[in-house]
Amino acid sequence: MLPQTLVPYIGLTAAFVTTFCWLPQALRIIRTRDTRAISLPAYAAFSCGIALWLVYGISLGDLPLILSNTVSLCLQLTIVGLKIRYG
Template identity: 60%
Template structure:
């Protein structure tokens, strides 16, 4: 049997936190160095589209961890993409 709802939500929340915060060092490095040449614009655009779809999915199923993780990740990715477009 699957664990309790609280345990499941806790696991989802921790997973969401870790996979969301992993983008923060990249964004901070770009802000510090203003270097984005090695980032693939197409890969980041595709990933952002996927994250946006996960966000919609989270809203449709009413999952707070999925919604929050993907909303924050999308904000961080939008920042990275805007820096990529600005610094090339």
Template identity: 50%
Template sequence: MSGEWLGYVGATLTTAAFVPQALKTLRSRDTRSISLGMYVIFTVGLCFWLAYGIALGSWPMILSNCITLLLALLILALKLRHG
């Protein structure tokens, strides 16, 4: 096995770090302290990281960015809905 396991560990940790925020936002519906600008830029950045991972054929990047993108879109949707 190559150093690809480093990608899987890093992807797992950074994606898992996003889960508590998504769950907290889902439960509370409180998005007042979340920056709309930051989440828009972050979500667009995730789209580019996902495209880059697809271009490279890097499964750690593809999987982690798909999951994190879904979580970010969820939080962004709640921010847009609840302000």
């Protein structure tokens, strides 16, 4: 088993990684203008889900949830916008 003192850091690292990992996807699309393999339903649904996590975080007053989902939502909406633009 993991030492209990490590557990919050694992959660924080998980939140950081799953938030900022979408930056290379957005940058790749900006660089190549290629979105053909990107599924619009997947990214639109993911954006809606992230928006719900944000509402959930605001309802609980949970700052880590609010911050990470605000950044995620910006990145996801960028990808959705680029997909709509480039097709």
